[in-house]
Amino acid sequence: MSFNPLRLKRRWAVAASVVTIAALTALTGCSGSSSDASSTGDTATPVAGGTLKLAFWDDQQGCIDPNQVYWIESRSIDRQIADSLTDQDPDTGKIVPWLATSWTTNDNATQFTFTLRDGVTFSDGEKFDATAVKTALDATYALGAKSLLGVSYLAGYDSTTVIDPTHVQVNFKTPNAAFLQATSTTTLAILAPKTYQETPEARCAGAIIGSGAFTLDNYTAATSAHLTKRADYAWPSSLVKNEGAAYLDAIDVTYIKEDSVRNGELSSGQIDIAWPRLPISDADQQVLKAAGDTIETRALPGISYVLTSNITGTKPLSDPLVRQALQKAIDRPTYASTVFWADYPVVKSPVESTTPFATDESSLLAFDLDGAKKLLDQAGWAVGPDGYRYKNGQKLTLDEPLTTSGAGDQLLQDQLKQAGIDLTLDVVTTAQYTQKTAAGDYDLVGTYYTRADPSVLGSVFDQALTKAPTAVNSQDAATAATISADFAKGLQTTDDTQRAAAYADLQKTLITAGVTFPLYERLQVSAVSPKVHGFAFTSEAFLRANDIWLEQ
Amino acid sequence: MYARYVSGRVLQAVLVLWAAYTVTFIVLYLLPSDPVQLLLAAGNVDVTQVSPEQLASLKHQYGLDQPVYVQYFTQLFNFVTGNFGESISKNVPVTQLLSQRLPSTLALGASAVALAIVLGVGTASLAVFARVKWLKVALSRLPSIGVSLPPFFVGLLLIQVFAFQLRWFPATGDKGPQSLVLPSIMMAIPTAALLAQVLTRSLEDALAEPYVVTARAKGLSRSVIQWKHAFRNAALPALTLLGLLLGATLTEAVVAETVFTRNGIGELAQESVLAQDIPVVQAIVVMAAALFVVVNLVIDLIYPLLDPRIVHGQRVT
Numbered sequence: 001m002s003f004n005p006l007r008l009k010r011r012w013a014v015a016a017s018v019v020t021i022a023a024l025t026a027l028t029g030c031s032g033s034s035s036d037a038s039s040t041g042d043t044a045t046p047v048a049g050g051t052l053k054l055a056f057w058d059d060q061q062g063c064i065d066p067n068q069v070y071w072i073e074s075r076s077i078d079r080q081i082a083d084s085l086t087d088q089d090p091d092t093g094k095i096v097p098w099l100a101t102s103w104t105t106n107d108n109a110t111q112f113t114f115t116l117r118d119g120v121t122f123s124d125g126e127k128f129d130a131t132a133v134k135t136a137l138d139a140t141y142a143l144g145a146k147s148l149l150g151v152s153y154l155a156g157y158d159s160t161t162v163i164d165p166t167h168v169q170v171n172f173k174t175p176n177a178a179f180l181q182a183t184s185t186t187t188l189a190i191l192a193p194k195t196y197q198e199t200p201e202a203r204c205a206g207a208i209i210g211s212g213a214f215t216l217d218n219y220t221a222a223t224s225a226h227l228t229k230r231a232d233y234a235w236p237s238s239l240v241k242n243e244g245a246a247y248l249d250a251i252d253v254t255y256i257k258e259d260s261v262r263n264g265e266l267s268s269g270q271i272d273i274a275w276p277r278l279p280i281s282d283a284d285q286q287v288l289k290a291a292g293d294t295i296e297t298r299a300l301p302g303i304s305y306v307l308t309s310n311i312t313g314t315k316p317l318s319d320p321l322v323r324q325a326l327q328k329a330i331d332r333p334t335y336a337s338t339v340f341w342a343d344y345p346v347v348k349s350p351v352e353s354t355t356p357f358a359t360d361e362s363s364l365l366a367f368d369l370d371g372a373k374k375l376l377d378q379a380g381w382a383v384g385p386d387g388y389r390y391k392n393g394q395k396l397t398l399d400e401p402l403t404t405s406g407a408g409d410q411l412l413q414d415q416l417k418q419a420g421i422d423l424t425l426d427v428v429t430t431a432q433y434t435q436k437t438a439a440g441d442y443d444l445v446g447t448y449y450t451r452a453d454p455s456v457l458g459s460v461f462d463q464a465l466t467k468a469p470t471a472v473n474s475q476d477a478a479t480a481a482t483i484s485a486d487f488a489k490g491l492q493t494t495d496d497t498q499r500a501a502a503y504a505d506l507q508k509t510l511i512t513a514g515v516t517f518p519l520y521e522r523l524q525v526s527a528v529s530p531k532v533h534g535f536a537f538t539s540e541a542f543l544r545a546n547d548i549w550l551e552q
Numbered sequence: 553m554y555a556r557y558v559s560g561r562v563l564q565a566v567l568v569l570w571a572a573y574t575v576t577f578i579v580l581y582l583l584p585s586d587p588v589q590l591l592l593a594a595g596n597v598d599v600t601q602v603s604p605e606q607l608a609s610l611k612h613q614y615g616l617d618q619p620v621y622v623q624y625f626t627q628l629f630n631f632v633t634g635n636f637g638e639s640i641s642k643n644v645p646v647t648q649l650l651s652q653r654l655p656s657t658l659a660l661g662a663s664a665v666a667l668a669i670v671l672g673v674g675t676a677s678l679a680v681f682a683r684v685k686w687l688k689v690a691l692s693r694l695p696s697i698g699v700s701l702p703p704f705f706v707g708l709l710l711i712q713v714f715a716f717q718l719r720w721f722p723a724t725g726d727k728g729p730q731s732l733v734l735p736s737i738m739m740a741i742p743t744a745a746l747l748a749q750v751l752t753r754s755l756e757d758a759l760a761e762p763y764v765v766t767a768r769a770k771g772l773s774r775s776v777i778q779w780k781h782a783f784r785n786a787a788l789p790a791l792t793l794l795g796l797l798l799g800a801t802l803t804e805a806v807v808a809e810t811v812f813t814r815n816g817i818g819e820l821a822q823e824s825v826l827a828q829d830i831p832v833v834q835a836i837v838v839m840a841a842a843l844f845v846v847v848n849l850v851i852d853l854i855y856p857l858l859d860p861r862i863v864h865g866q867r868v869t
Contacts, residue, residue: 060641060823060826060827061641062641062642062643063643144606145606145607145610200643201643201644204643205643205644220652220815221642221644222815222819222823223815254724254725254813255813256724256813257810257813258708258810258811258813260708261708261711261723261724261811261812261813264711264712264715264716264723265716265723265724267716268715268716268719270722270723430826430828431828434589438589
């Protein structure tokens with residue numbers, strides 16, 4: 001064999017990408033579940049039986065249909081009822097087989113062909129096949145705005161072609177490399193064809209049939225849900241250890257709004273898992289730990305909690321120097337340890353550490369008060385007698401509309417004051433908030449978005465994809481072009497090395513151009529009774545109950 | 553005379569209901585932004601990602617594309633005929649939501665009011681009629697404590713002690729009569745306290761009236777004087793107050809249902825206001841007004857039985 005320099009180059013590229021993936025694994029691995037029973041070697045032998053009692057904080061959307069619901073708590077329930085074509089490894093972000101055993105993608109990400117698992121049935125006895133996949137995808141696309149997540153997951157959807165019962169091809173009009181990850185979500189879960197004869201409203205209210213390890217017996221919006229195991233279940237995702245029916249007989253879901261009541265129910269043994277939206281406070285965690293409960297955490301993948309800028313007109317943030325100063329004036333480590341607790345992860349990028357292709361941009365996000373002050377001096381904002389900065393008699397005020405204001409907002413306000421920036425927390429009603437942001441009547445607004453794929457940033461920041469204020473008001477024409485180009489690159493190729501490069505550029509641009517100011521990681525924190533074994537999070541930080549068993 | 557009194561009161565009640573409907577309608581439509589936009593915002597999707605046709609069809613579905621006066625009269629007609637429309641945030645008919653949630657709130661409200669009457673009347677009677685000085689003083693101070701305790705705090709305290717520590721009653725949900733105990737106590741305390749305060753005062757006033765002195769002089773027994781004469785006369789102000797307090801049950805239920813995780817009308821009201829779910833909010837407001845009106849109507853109809861002078865002395869328009 002002769003020496004081929006090209007081949008060597010490719011080999012280096014492969015090696016480089018292996019290193020990247022390994023780094024990614026390490027990165028996401030360390031911020032993943034802190035005490036996942038399966039990973040810390042729970043050696044006890046599982047026993048079958050029992051009902052898992054789970055309490056969420058709320059159910060504001062009041063919908064359980066996986067194809068329509070955006071409420072993350074409902075998606076945790078749906079994960080037990082409805083299976084997807086693929087699954088996503090929470091540790092690596094890799095897409096792995098589930099109802100599809102393998103798949104191929106064309107180079108520009110417009111055609112996805114899936115080979116389907118044989119022998120899978122829905123809980124009503126119907127067979128899962130290529131026609132069922134086509135019915136489900138067509139029907140989910142047809143939901144349009146009724147499926148708010150489906151709209152972005154199926155962006156550019158053209159059609160689904162049934163090749164034969166176990167082969168199906170999904171076609172897109174425009175490249176959608178993120179579609180493969182989308183097939184692992186509950187939003188694109190495949191329900192029984194009969195389900196789609198029901199109206200969207202009836203499906204929302206619980207008329208859904210899936211192929212999952214549990215079936216939905218009843219669901220009353222915001223009140224309760226009851227799931228029973230399927231005895232003949234035998235097709236879990238490749239990430240699940242238990243290959244057969246679930247150990248649990250049933251899952252009982254309730255909603256408890258008051259934190260103290262929910263935690264009390266757990267510590268007094270009336271429920272097995274307390275699953276709030278906001279991190280359980282440090283004080284409450286101490287009480288729960290004292291009662292023997294364990295605290296499970298995983299960063300919700302997708303966009304971190306970020307502030308996005310409004311750089312239009314003569315607003316203070318129209319000056320890049322002010323944006324850079326603001327970036328430096330935020331003390332993120334102090335924010336994480338003060339608002340949450342001592343070793344709470346510090347945000348490293350506009351996307352959460354659990355998002356595939358997340359990079360560590362800590363150096364760009366470092367706290368540098370002197371640097372911030374210098375930049376503001378340079379931009380012509382001089383410190384006035386009250387400690388705030390002024391230019392031409394105008395105070396350096398940044399207006400942030402909010403619907404509720406908490407300790408974190410006030411801490412940030414205080415941090416920015418050190419640099420002479422006056423952050424105004426403008427608490428308004430939801431209706432006023434929608435109006436203010438739509439009208440561009442703000443300097444900063446907070447946002448976040450849960451999805452384990454970096455393309456999620458597009459629906460918030462890419463002007464080519466959305467006319468949302470967070471995209472339109474946050475970038476000048478040149479930055480917008482760079483951002484759109486990076487997104488297009490990320491969506492047009494299924495090559496992981498190229499996607500990684502595009503999304504790395506993107507994360508840097510979003511920070512350096514002052515489009516977004518990452519504030520904190522959104523950690524899903526759940527408290528689990530010592531009776532519960534085999535607790536696991538999915539990649540999107542939802543519950544996975546297949547391996548859970550209860551000590552009798 | 554009584555018939556004219558009754559028909560006047562009923563007419564008043566209908567007018568109040570219509571006014572409640574109209575005021576709610578105006579307030580809700582004066583609020584900025586529209587519910588469909590809020591619905592999309594809740595899903596983290598901005599309006600621009602949805603095609604104009606999809607948006608139009610969503611608006612049409614909820615009748616939001618009609619002129620305001622058409623919406624007003626259509627909905628008024630629908631309301632009168634018992635059709636409350638469809639919830640925007642929950643996608644189900646409002647009547648279905650109300651019928652699911654109403655029984656829980658009615659049960660809670662009824663038991664709370666019953667408990668409040670027992671506690672209020674009991675405390676007041678003991679405070680006035682007790683012959684032990686220190687008990688009298690203690691009982692007359694009790695209502696001011698009851699009024700000043702924040703209900704949610706009382707609720708959380710009750711849960712801590714009786715649900716988590718002693719495990720006598722469930723802390724959350726709607727699991728039969730035992731679930732009513734703690735939230736009823738929480739709701740009854742402020743109502744009972746107010747009732748006791750007013751009743752104590754009017755009982756004391758009544759006992760100082762000349763007719764009581766006369767009755768005593770005539771040699772009537774202590775209990776006959778207290779129960780037949782003084783109590784009957786003192787009951788009027790307390791009854792008026794009870795009418796107002798009953799009307800406020802829904803407001804109290806919002807807190808009780810949140811703390812005790814009960815899915816009643818109070819909870820629904822709170823959720824719907826936040827989601828700007830106009831049809832639901834409107835139905836609840838009108839229903840609450842109806843409750844208020846009916847309770848006060850009943851009380852107005854009881855007055856003449858306690859004091860016949862009311863029908864003759866007062867002109868009803």
